[in-house]
Each structure stands twice: as structure tokens, then as C-alpha cells.
Amino acid sequence: MDVRDQILAAATRQFAQNGFDGTTLQTISDEVGIRKPSLLYHFPSKDALRVAVHQKMLDHWNEALPRLLHAATSGEGQFDAVVSEMVAFFTRDPDRARLIVREVLDRPTEVSVLIKSHVKPWVDIVCNYIKKGQERGTIYDDVDPEAYVVQVINLVVASVATHACIGELVPAAQSGKVHRRHIDELVRVAKASLFKSVAAPAPAARARRASR
Amino acid sequence: MDVRDQILAAATRQFAQNGFDGTTLQTISDEVGIRKPSLLYHFPSKDALRVAVHQKMLDHWNEALPRLLHAATSGEGQFDAVVSEMVAFFTRDPDRARLIVREVLDRPTEVSVLIKSHVKPWVDIVCNYIKKGQERGTIYDDVDPEAYVVQVINLVVASVATHACIGELVPAAQSGKVHRRHIDELVRVAKASLFKSVAAPAPAARARRASR
DNA sequence: CCTACCGATCGGTAGG
DNA sequence: CCTACCGATCGGTAGG
Numbered sequence: 001m002d003v004r005d006q007i008l009a010a011a012t013r014q015f016a017q018n019g020f021d022g023t024t025l026q027t028i029s030d031e032v033g034i035r036k037p038s039l040l041y042h043f044p045s046k047d048a049l050r051v052a053v054h055q056k057m058l059d060h061w062n063e064a065l066p067r068l069l070h071a072a073t074s075g076e077g078q079f080d081a082v083v084s085e086m087v088a089f090f091t092r093d094p095d096r097a098r099l100i101v102r103e104v105l106d107r108p109t110e111v112s113v114l115i116k117s118h119v120k121p122w123v124d125i126v127c128n129y130i131k132k133g134q135e136r137g138t139i140y141d142d143v144d145p146e147a148y149v150v151q152v153i154n155l156v157v158a159s160v161a162t163h164a165c166i167g168e169l170v171p172a173a174q175s176g177k178v179h180r181r182h183i184d185e186l187v188r189v190a191k192a193s194l195f196k197s198v199a200a201p202a203p204a205a206r207a208r209r210a211s212r
Numbered sequence: 213m214d215v216r217d218q219i220l221a222a223a224t225r226q227f228a229q230n231g232f233d234g235t236t237l238q239t240i241s242d243e244v245g246i247r248k249p250s251l252l253y254h255f256p257s258k259d260a261l262r263v264a265v266h267q268k269m270l271d272h273w274n275e276a277l278p279r280l281l282h283a284a285t286s287g288e289g290q291f292d293a294v295v296s297e298m299v300a301f302f303t304r305d306p307d308r309a310r311l312i313v314r315e316v317l318d319r320p321t322e323v324s325v326l327i328k329s330h331v332k333p334w335v336d337i338v339c340n341y342i343k344k345g346q347e348r349g350t351i352y353d354d355v356d357p358e359a360y361v362v363q364v365i366n367l368v369v370a371s372v373a374t375h376a377c378i379g380e381l382v383p384a385a386q387s388g389k390v391h392r393r394h395i396d397e398l399v400r401v402a403k404a405s406l407f408k409s410v411a412a413p414a415p416a417a418r419a420r421r422a423s424r
Numbered sequence: 425c426c427t428a429c430c431g432a433t434c435g436g437t438a439g440g
Numbered sequence: 441c442c443t444a445c446c447g448a449t450c451g452g453t454a455g456g
Binding site for chain 4: 215246247249250253
């Protein structure tokens with residue numbers, strides 16, 4: 001891996017973990033194994049490094065989103081695909097979620113314009129899908145499409161970002177994946193508040209009931 | 213208002229807005245109208261000030277929670293009371309939500325032990341209520357009580373904390389309260405994914421449908 | 425990519 | 441509650 005990518009990786013980790021103001025160019029340089037002025041040769045300022053970190057994540061996101069939105073086409077399957085891929089995207093590297101939440105808190109106005117240009121179009125697509133479902137009668141009539149989508153995104157990102165801390169309230173059902181219960185319930189809440197047809201409980205839920 | 217409270221108020225606002233590391237004792241002193249060493253007379257260190265800020269919020273919370281949990285006793289009413297009071301508590305001063313989210317990100321292990329001692333007992337109470345509802349048949353069988361409660365708390369706090377930024381994706385239905393749609397949908401999602409009986413749509417939802 | 429160095433600002437102290 | 445001041449560290453530059 002070339003030096004520039006090492007710097008980006010270290011910066012991403014530390015910005016997510018300790019925040020932008022809580023991170024110094026010194027600690028990033030230390031992690032990479034170079035001197036501070038060498039870092040400033042690759043990125044002209046701390047702020048330029050921050051922008052580069054977020055640009056890289058945005059690129060990842062813009063590449064993943066269209067693929068999954070066009071992958072599935074049938075009713076409930078599409079919804080599962082979108083939510084599952086979102087969860088997968090963030091759980092694969094929880095620092096992504098933490099980074100977003102921090103940026104939303106630190107620079108709300110800047111993130112707001114970025115959301116309107118990059119996220120809004122995708123939200124609208126899912127909204128249209130929900131409205132069609134309402135006309136077809138498969139989706140609850142009193143769902144507020146825009147607000148619903150925003151809440152689900154909010155729920156997924158916040159859930160992953162805070163899981164390391166909050167997740168300990170929900171002990172693992174068994175060894176292995178610690179956050180399966182957490183994520184399963186998230187998906188269940190999102191679906192149960194959207195689709196009229198209550199499908200048969202998922203295997204995980206059935207197993208849980210059996211063990212009580 | 214005495215000086216100590218002024219310092220606490222200014223610190224709360226700035227910690228929530230710019231984070232702990234993004235706030236300096238100088239800017240807090242400036243807001244209060246005193247010199248930095250005078251601030252350090254009231255609070256021995258920056259960290260002591262942080263602890264005091266969080267202690268004050270925790271006191272508020274510990275005072276509000278038992279009152280509302282014992283206020284309502286009947287089925288769906290109790291749930292509404294708890295969620296509504298939670299939303300009210302945080303929207304009354306959104307900085308409270310931002311402060312919590314920041315602390316969860318900045319000091320996950322410390323917050324974790326605090327949650328286990330101060331929040332866990334209340335979560336257990338709500339969980340028992342959910343389990344009774346499941347036996348009685350009023351609550352969905354495949355709800356995972358602990359995970360559900362954690363997700364709802366997560367949703368409320370994150371929703372309020374990020375509303376200033378994310379909320380702009382959901383334009384106001386009309387003048388006045390900008391976030392009514394946002395909050396209404398939050399409560400709807402929480403309830404629709406819990407209670408089997410789908411009550412008549414709320415007035416707001418009916419009005420929204422009529423306007424389409 | 426390094427050494428050497430800079431002004432500014434940080435949290436905190438001395439002393440009144 | 442103030443003035444005066446401190447060592448440490450910050451982001452960043454000069455120059456090679």
C-alpha cells in the first residue's frame with residue numbers, strides 16, 4: 001500500500017475514533033511511521049486531509065448504491081437488499097458510521113448541502129417505491145415516505161456508530177457475531193413498520209422464542 | 213443566575229456544538245464574561261467541568277424518568293407516555309442529545325458502565341412490560357424486547373441530535389413546527405413495529421394523505 | 425521524505 | 441474574581 005493510502009487509512013481511523021479536533025497530525029504521522037512535515041507534503045493541510053478522507057468514503061458509497069438499487073426489482077426483496085447492503089456497508093467498517101455522525105455534529109450546514117446533492121436523489125427513488133406500494137396496498141397508508149426513509153437511514157448509521165457502547169445492553173445470544181440480535185431487530189422494526197403483510201417470523205426470532 | 217450555572221450552561225452549549233476537544237476554556241469564559249483563571253476557580257480543570265456538565269444532565273434525566281414511568285399504567289398509553297416524554301426531553305434542548313452522542317463516540321467504555329448502572333434498570337422495566345404484552349397477545353411475538361428498546365432509544369436520541377442537519381431532507385408540511393413530520397413518523401415506526409393492533413391513523417397522517 | 429524551527433494557542437498556576 | 445505568566449503542543453513553513 002502506498003504512503004498516501006496509509007495516511008488516509010490512519011486519518012480515517014483516528015478521525016472516527018477521536019474526532020477531527022481530537023486528532024493531531026503528529027499521531028497520524030506516528031501511526032504511518034513518517035514525520036509530520038512529510039505528511040504535509042502529501043496533504044497541504046489538516047483540513048485538506050479531512051476533505052480527502054470524506055471524499056474517499058463518498059466514492060465508496062456512490063459506487064455501492066446504484067449497484068444494489070438496480071440489483072433487486074421485486075417488492076419486498078428490493079427493500080431487504082437496500083437495508084441489508086446499507087447495514088453491510090457500515091458494519092464492514094464501523095468507523096464509516098462514526099465518521100458520518102461526527103461530521104453531521106461538527107459541520108451540520110456543510111453536510112446538509114452535501115446530503116441534498118448526493119443522497120436526496122436516492123431517497124426520492126426509494127420514496128417513489130414506497131408510494132407505489134401504498135397504491136398497490138402492500139405498504140401501510142400512514143407511512144410518511146420521506147420521513148420514513150430518513151429515519152431508517154438515521155437508525156442504521158446511528159446503530160452501527162454507537163454499537164460498541166450501547167450494544168452491551170443487549171448481550172449476545174450465543175458466541176460468534178455479537179450484534180446479530182441488534183441488527184436483526186433493526187431490520188425487523190424497519191420492515192414491520194412499512195409492510196402490511198407480516199411474514200412468518202425469521203428463523204432467528206423463532207429460535208429466540210423457543211429458548212424462553 | 214449565579215456564575216457557576218452560567219459556566220455550566222455555556223459549557224453545555226459549546227461541548228454539544230463543537231465537541232469537548234473543539235471547545236476551549238477561553239471561549240467558555242468569553243461567553244460568560246469572565247477571565248479564564250476565574251473559570252478555573254469554579255471548576256478545577258476542563259475535565260472536571262465536563263463531568264459536571266454530564267452530571268447535571270444525568271440528574272435531570274433521573275428526575276424525569278421515574279415520574280413518567282409511573283404516571284401511565286394502561287397498555288398503549290404507557291408506551292406513548294414514555295416515548296413522548298423522551299422526545300420532549302431531548303427536543304426541549306437538542307444539545308442534550310448531541311452531548312450524549314458525542315460522549316458515546318468519544319468515551320465509549322466510560323459511557324458503557326454508566327449506561328449499565330443508570331439506564332439498564334429502566335430498560336428492564338420496559339422489557340418486562342413488552343414481554344407481558346407478548347403473553348397477552350397485544351405485542352408482536354417476534355419483537356426482541358431488549359434489542360427493541362435499545363433501538364428506540366437510539367432512534368430518538370440520534371434523530372434529535374442530527375435533526376438540524378438531516379431534517380432538511382424532510383421539508384415542513386406547513387409553517388410552524390418544522391420537525392413535526394419527522395417526530396410523528398418516528399413515533400409511528402416505534403409503535404407500528406411493536407403493537408399488533410393498528411389503530412386508526414393519526415390526524416396528521418390523514419391530513420397528509422388528503423393533500424396528495 | 426527529512427531536520428530545524430515558528431507563532432499561536434492550549435490547559436493550568438502563582439499570587440494577590 | 442483578576443493580572444501575569446508557564447511549559448507543552450498545536451498546525452504549518454523553510455530549506456534541503
